[in-house]
Amino acid sequence: MSKSVTKQIANEVDDVFDDVVHxxxxxxxxxxxDTTDALSRTATSVAHSAxxxxxxxxxxxxxxxxTAGKEAREHPAATAAATAAMVAAAVGLIGLAVAHRRKPAA
Incomplete structure (x- = not known):
């Protein structure tokens, strides 16, 4: 994972968090x-905690x-293997879902 990809991901996560906080x-x-009732006070408290x-x-x-960017730079072979394993797992899950959809209903 290159530094620019890591920064891009971090920036996108920051943007999402900023929107939620806003x-x-x-x-x-x-x-x-208008926190005159218990529900409003509780909701305000939950919002502040969130x-x-x-x-x-x-x-x-x-x-x-x-850390992920550093690890990927230090161990490119392991990163590639992990990525390949995740892709294979995703393809397997998609295949399983497609096979499941094709089964006739009993």
Missing amino acids: NLKKLAKHLGE IELIEDAKAQTKVIAE
Whole structure:
């Protein structure tokens, strides 16, 4: 996995996390304006907790992407073998799904 691919993946994950955090903050602000009932207070609390969780996940994703890129550069043969195994597994699962769909219903 090249550095540019690793950076691209990390940037795309960051964008998704940023969108989710933005929407959760809007939700929390909207709910925060009228937290007179227990459900609204709970939803606001959940939104704030989710924001914290996503921000932690975002930081961890950067570390994982950097580590994966480093490992792929250090062990290209193992990376190629793992990729081939994943492709073979995906093809096998697709084949199984196609075979399953072709079976007549009992």
